[in-house]
Structure formats: structure tokens, C-alpha cells
Amino acid sequence: MKPQGKTIQDILLNLPEDRLEPFNKLHEVIVKNLPKGFEPAISYGFLGYVVSHTLYPAGYHCKPDEPLPFASIASQKGSINFYHMGLYADPKLLEWFVSEYPKHSKQKLDMGKSCVRFKKMEEIPYKLIGELMKKMSVKEWIALYEKNLTPQSKKK
DSSP: OOOSOSSHHHHHHSSOHHHHHHHHHHHHHHHHHOOTTEEEEEETTEEEEEEOTTTOTTOBTTBTTSOEEEEEEEEOSSOEEEEEHHHHHOHHHHHHHHHHHHHHOSSOOOBOSSEEEESSGGGOOHHHHHHHHHTOOHHHHHHHHHHHSOHHHHHO
């Protein structure tokens, strides 16, 4: 389900009525807690939080004209999805998040590799997401990203 709009503001305004408040609140929590160097942007057609080409000129190895992605949010058919690449790339961060999640939400954690699905809007753990966003600096993310690149993808 692609968002409607070509700007961040368009995406934030063109959501289903029941998603407007929780999606916008999630965006606000993320932006408030983003470490210096990350910035909101349209990333792969979704609302993303990225490392700009100014700080990381190489961009994303799969698509170098795109800035390096870090996190994003999307309104999908049955949920609001939150993606955090650090959870996928850093096992210790993932372990921390999984152990903290039940302290912040009654809803069972519904998670893929980097994707957390929130099906009940009233159970989005905003405070936990804010804490998570503070846990990795741009410098740490770039180092982890480069460390995890496969030799083949480094050649691109």
C-alpha cells in the first residue's frame, strides 16, 4: 500500500482516518528522538529516516541514488509498520528491543527482520520507539552498515 503524496507532509495528511493520529504521533516521536545526522525523507516511496548523501555520498548499495536508509514507517493494509535497520543488523539491539517490548505494550510483538507491525493502534509503544531511535548514532549506523555489506555488494 503506497502512501499518497510526494512530500512528507502529503504522506502525513493522506492517511486513512483511523491512522492519522497514531501515524503522525509515531512520526513525531521518531523525529524528536532522531540522533543528529539522520533526517526525514521520502525513502523508497515511504516515510523514511535516512543518512543523506551529504554525510554518506555512496548512498544505499542497492540503489546509490537513494540516501542510506535507517528507519521508516508505512501504513499497510492491516497495520502501521515500523522498520528499523539497526534491529536487523545489530543482534544486541534486537535483543534489547525484544526484551523491552512487553514492558511497553500488552500486544504480542509481531516482527519480521527489521519490521514491527502494529495492528492495534492504541498499543503502539511510542516511548519504546523513542528510546530505540536514540540508541544508534549516524556514525555507528554507517560503520555497522559497511561491516555487514557482503564483498559482492561492496564492489557496486
